[in-house]
Amino acid sequence: xxxxxxxALAAALAAAGWAGGMADSDAEEGAAAVPVSAAAPNAARARxxxxxxxxxxxxxxxxRLTGGLGPALTAEALRAKPAxxxxxxxxxGRPGTAMPPWRxxxxxxxxxxxxxxxxxxxxxxx
Numbered sequence: 540x541x542x543x544x545x546x547a548l549a550a551a552l553a554a555a556g557w558a559g560g561m562a563d564s565d566a567e568e569g570a571a572a573v574p575v576s577a578a579a580p581n582a583a584r585a586r587x588x589x590x591x592x593x594x595x596x597x598x599x600x601x602x603r604l605t606g607g608l609g610p611a612l613t614a615e616a617l618r619a620k621p622a623x624x625x626x627x628x629x630x631x632g633r634p635g636t637a638m639p640p641w642r643x644x645x646x647x648x649x650x651x652x653x654x655x656x657x658x659x660x661x662x663x664x665x
Contacts, residue, residue: 559624580649588645588653599637604662608637614660622658626650 574618580588592612593602601607617625629650632640641650656662 559583580652584649585652589656590664591644592653592656604657612657614658617654617658622651622654625654625657629653 581584591605596609596612597604599607600609600612606614606616626647627650628638629645630640630642630647632638645653
């Protein structure tokens with residue numbers, strides 16, 4: 540059985556696309572998608588969040604979210620990654636990397652909503 544600490548580390552590394560050194564089964568054991576209906580914001584805020592994803596996140600992750608300075612944020616790239624870890628990365632950033640924390644701009648629930656959109660491939664304006 541994988542310890543909780545090792546599983547958390549594997550999840551964090553997998554979310555960043557850095558599963559090197561961890562067995563694939565360890566990194567995938569905690570993977571779970573956020574439901575598409577996760578804490579939906581109102582329509583205006585949803586449009587703001589999608590714009591933030593496409594423009595602000597896109598500046599590092601590629602304007603089509605297919606990768607750049609940061610890893611790809613496509614549905615295919617994210618499906619096997621733990622949704623909670625992805626949302627935590629958005630909110631808290633990733634120390635020692637170019638990934639900044641976005642907690643000043645969105646809540647944990649909004650980050651989870653964005654993760655659900657990315658995992659489902661639904662990143663068009665709402």
